[in-house]
Amino acid sequence: MFNSNNQTLRRDKDEYNLNTVVTKTNTVYYESYGCTSNKSDMEIMLGILGNNGYSITQDPKTASLIIINTCAVKQITEDKIFGKLHKMKHLSKPIIITGCLPKINLQRISDSHLDHCSLLDPASIDKIDDIVNKCLQNRVQNIIFSNRPPNKPSLPRRRLNNYIDILQISEGCQGKCSYCCTRFARGRLHCFPPKSILKQIQKAIAENSVEIQLTAQDTGSYSYRGYNLCDLLRDISAIKGDFKVRIGMMNPDTTFKLLDEIIQAYENDKIYKYLHVPIQSGSNRILKLMKRKNTIDDFLSIVNIFRSHFPTISIATDIIVGFPTETQEDFEETLSLIKLVRPDVINISKYTPRPGTEASKMKQLDSRIIASRSRILSKHVGHIIKIQHMKMLGSYEEVYPIERTSIGTLFCRTHNYKKAFIQDVVPMGKKIRVKIIGVHQRRLDCKVLDSKVPQNS
Numbered sequence: 182m183f184n185s186n187n188q189t190l191r192r193d194k195d196e197y198n199l200n201t202v203v204t205k206t207n208t209v210y211y212e213s214y215g216c217t218s219n220k221s222d223m224e225i226m227l228g229i230l231g232n233n234g235y236s237i238t239q240d241p242k243t244a245s246l247i248i249i250n251t252c253a254v255k256q257i258t259e260d261k262i263f264g265k266l267h268k269m270k271h272l273s274k275p276i277i278i279t280g281c282l283p284k285i286n287l288q289r290i291s292d293s294h295l296d297h298c299s300l301l302d303p304a305s306i307d308k309i310d311d312i313v314n315k316c317l318q319n320r321v322q323n324i325i326f327s328n329r330p331p332n333k334p335s336l337p338r339r340r341l342n343n344y345i346d347i348l349q350i351s352e353g354c355q356g357k358c359s360y361c362c363t364r365f366a367r368g369r370l371h372c373f374p375p376k377s378i379l380k381q382i383q384k385a386i387a388e389n390s391v392e393i394q395l396t397a398q399d400t401g402s403y404s405y406r407g408y409n410l411c412d413l414l415r416d417i418s419a420i421k422g423d424f425k426v427r428i429g430m431m432n433p434d435t436t437f438k439l440l441d442e443i444i445q446a447y448e449n450d451k452i453y454k455y456l457h458v459p460i461q462s463g464s465n466r467i468l469k470l471m472k473r474k475n476t477i478d479d480f481l482s483i484v485n486i487f488r489s490h491f492p493t494i495s496i497a498t499d500i501i502v503g504f505p506t507e508t509q510e511d512f513e514e515t516l517s518l519i520k521l522v523r524p525d526v527i528n529i530s531k532y533t534p535r536p537g538t539e540a541s542k543m544k545q546l547d548s549r550i551i552a553s554r555s556r557i558l559s560k561h562v563g564h565i566i567k568i569q570h571m572k573m574l575g576s577y578e579e580v581y582p583i584e585r586t587s588i589g590t591l592f593c594r595t596h597n598y599k600k601a602f603i604q605d606v607v608p609m610g611k612k613i614r615v616k617i618i619g620v621h622q623r624r625l626d627c628k629v630l631d632s633k634v635p636q637n638s
Contacts, residue, residue, distance in 0.1 A: 207317065208236050210244035214262060215252025217396040217429060218367075219280050219303075221333070221347040223250045226279065226309040228337035233310045246275040246316055248309075251282035254363055256533035259286065266295055275316035277301060279309070281366035284326070286536050299323040303367055304352070307331040330368075334377040344583040344610045346385035347394045350378055350413065354398040356432065359472045359543075360501065362535035367398055372405045375413055379420070386422040391581040391610050392594070393417070394427045401435030401443075411442035418449040423612060425581070427598060430457040433475035436483050444490050454491045455598035457526070458483055459499035463518030464511035467504050471540070477518060484522055493572070495597040497526035502558055503551030504532050505543035512554050516561060525569045525599070527562045531555045563622055570620045573599065577616050578627065582609050593627070601625040 209230055213223040226248065227237065238244050247269055253259045262282060269276055276298045283290065283300040290298070299316050301309060304327040315323045330352045340346060353368040382393055395413075397403065403410040410431075417426055436443060436458055446452065460480045462468055468476065480498075487494055500515060519527065531551050534541035573595065580593035582603060591603040595617075602624055607613050619626030 207234070207245040208238040208243065209246060209248060209313075210238050210241040211248040211250065212265065213250035213280075214258060215250070215254065215280060217347055217394060218349050218352075218398070219250060219252055220341070221338075221349050221396060222280070222303055222306050224338045224340055224347060225333060225336045226250070226306050227339035227341075229307065229309050230313065231339050232337050235313075241269065241272055241274065244274060246277065246313060247272070248277045248279060251278055251280035253280075253282040253285040253366070253535070254361075255530060256535070259289075263289070263293060266298065267293070270295070270297065275299070275320060277309075277312060277316060279303075279306070281363060283324075284366040285362045288536070296322055300325070302326045304328070304330040306333075307336055328368075330371055332373055332377055334373050334381045340385075340390070342584055343388070344390055344581065345392045345394060346382065346390040347396060348378060348381055348385075349373065349397060350395050350400060350403050350410075351397040354432075355402050356399070356474065357472055359470065359539035360504065360532065360535065362538055363398060365537055370399075370402055372403050375405055375408055375416065378413065379416055382417055383420055386420065386424055389610055391424050391612075392427060392583060393424060394429065396429040398430075399432045399435055400429045401431035401439060409439065409442075411439055411446045414443075414446035414449070414452065418446070418451045424451065425453050425594070426451055427453045427455060427594075428457075430459060432473075433458050433460065433480050433483060434473075437475065437479050440483065440486060444486065447487075447491060447494075453594065453598045454494040454596055455497065456483075456487055456494060457497040459528075460518070461499055461501045462504060462507075462511065463500075463515030464507070467507055467511050470506065470543075471501075471504060477514075480518075481522070493597050495525040495569075495599060496522065497528070498522070498524045499528045499530065500558065501530050501532050502555045503546045505540055505545055507532075507546060507554075516558065519558070519561060519565065523565050523569060525566065525597070527566070529555060529558055529562065567620070567622050570599070570622070570625060573617045573625055574620050575617060577614065577630070579612055579614055580627070581612055582607055585609070595625065599625055601627045603627050603629060605629040 213220060241247055251262050278298050279301045284302050299312055299322055301312050305325045308325050312323050312325050333349045351372040353370045354364055355370045400410055461471060465476055484496055578595045582591040582593050584592040586592055593601050595601050607629055614630040615627035616630055617625050618628045
């Protein structure tokens, strides 16, 4: 069993202090799962370790220690991670479990005989060097949990893609959704100072980043001493440089409250015309059981208003299939909503009960019903997304190649954040003009143009 006496480390200051020096012979193998915020946490931990002399290895067998940055929002992901942890156990290396799992399902870690693993929660990532050094020195279990996150935008980072800067603007959320376990790991809403956010973005642009990904559990809830998300977007857009900003998920209720201001912020060309607003269900009855703070009409108003201002905007949403007590009628309402709205991106999750949540105590649906409904929805979604992609065929775009795939093609994003691939050889991170010449369910194909890009009709 874990020693609970060492699980809380209090923090009174936000600033990061580099106070540990290690040898340059130590190497780290890592795997990271989950959301963009988790990926950002991983980049920060790698940045701190890099400043302390660690190098990264792609072979866990040659590593001095192993970091598994976990996600536990879904049962299937949690099961995969536990399988990985048991496999890594046989390497006889110090293992540090970071991310959301330690706070979401500490009991399962204990029951799974992983007491050789040390634990670090998302609010303690600035202590990664401390726990690593302890693991290497004494080879016993160490646990660091914190009540308050550090000022994450001010921390060092090692970007996993040099052209993309992932920046958390806040930690935690204000909601109490009955299905959600992430709030147990990330806590209540804590917004980071705008000065630190803007400083990091300026630094990233100076280091050739061309895409800034603002991320949070709910970007729409960002508020720092009366300064909100729209104020932040205004100041980011005023920064000199050639770059684009991807705004992460906004819950419908927070989006609705700021609708006019957000629309104005999106007018700037530096903002990707992409809106991620998760609805989760097309049934108001189910939304109420989920303890969501919005109705279907709120969601439709947001979508309609954004599309009236930005006709080519990409709308992304999330759907949970098989929430407890979901009837066939509730599911049909979800299908009808998706057919009506025609989102460009639809993330489908089959409901599974998560530990400690209110929904886990409700009467659960048969897994076969959930699987069947998920297949039906997925079939409709595939058709809808292909139709939405078809609207881009023949259009012209200015894009930044930001990643090279394993088969040599270049990956970029259109103005509305759709995935596009380039066969031609062009410089990475430099704006180029392309024409959309191919459409698939999950991507677009482009051709590089030599002439000036024509205006879209």
